[in-house]
Amino acid sequence: MRIELPARLQAVTDYVPPGKTVADIGTDHALLPVYLVAWGVSPRVIGVEKAPGPLEVARQAVAGSDLGEFIEIRAGDGLKPISPGEAEVLVLAGMGGRNIAAILGAAPEVLETVETLVLQPQEPVAPARRWLVENGFRIAAENLVLDAGRLYPVIQAVRGRSEPLDELLLEVGPVLVAGKHPFLRRYLALIRARYEKMLNGLGKSGREELDERQAAAGARLEQLEALEKCL
Ligand SMILES: C[S@@+](CC[C@H](N)C(=O)[O-])C[C@H]1O[C@@H](n2cnc3c(N)ncnc32)[C@H](O)[C@@H]1O
Incomplete structure (x- = not known):
């Protein structure tokens, strides 16, 4: 079969x-x-x-x-x-x-x-x-x-x-x-792009909850960039 x-x-x-x-x-x-x-x-x-x-x-x-x-x-x-x-x-x-x-x-x-x-x-x-x-x-x-x-x-x-x-x-x-999976760089770039899109979408709202999400997305973006540099 x-x-x-x-x-x-x-x-x-x-x-x-x-x-x-x-x-x-x-x-x-x-x-x-x-x-x-x-x-x-x-x-x-x-x-x-x-x-x-x-x-x-x-x-x-x-x-x-x-x-x-x-x-x-x-x-x-x-x-x-x-x-x-x-x-x-x-x-x-x-x-x-x-x-x-x-x-x-x-x-x-x-x-x-x-x-x-x-x-x-x-x-x-x-x-x-x-x-x-x-x-x-x-x-x-x-x-x-x-x-x-x-x-x-x-x-x-x-x-x-x-x-x-x-x-x-x-x-x-x-x-x-x-x-260090062979596709890891490509995968990280995709995850990073998602956070960048999220950050662009959130903009500057002045609302506490959205500002917290923005700060968290920014921090994750920095972590992802740091990880990419280690590969
Ligand atoms: C996108 S399909 C994936 C099918 C297959 N597992 C694959 O990977 O190709 C997801 C399937 O999971 C079923 N599903 C989602 N939640 C479920 C649940 N709690 N119990 C049983 N089936 C569920 C959906 O109805 C759908 O048929």
């Missing part, structure tokens, strides 16, 4: 340890479950999807794959359809970092038996990393993937104590920085 994954999802599969039961939360098209089972990476995958349209697409994809014996698509919100002990690996990809943190935080009893988390957060990314380091996970590996001209972070986290991470590293990625 030939399944082409976009580079972003291919990079997610690189961080899925073989031989484990996986739950793919927000599975959408179910490309990931079908790939993981078809290539023998995972013996069993549960895909969870809350939106009716993607749910139907996922069910059809699994039915068409002939792998329905090993892949189950469940309707529901986040980790609610997963029972404690059912999955050893959780994948949450293509969702905002805040949504990922909220999903993980809502189901401590499911997380208790999970060994590995593979996250591919969309902006803002920092809340996903913050959740990991504050909830007994350590960031073991990170990648930056170029897919259709855009850069995507991919994170593998395992159980363990994390070093405290400052806001800059939560946003950029501690392992990407430590390993």
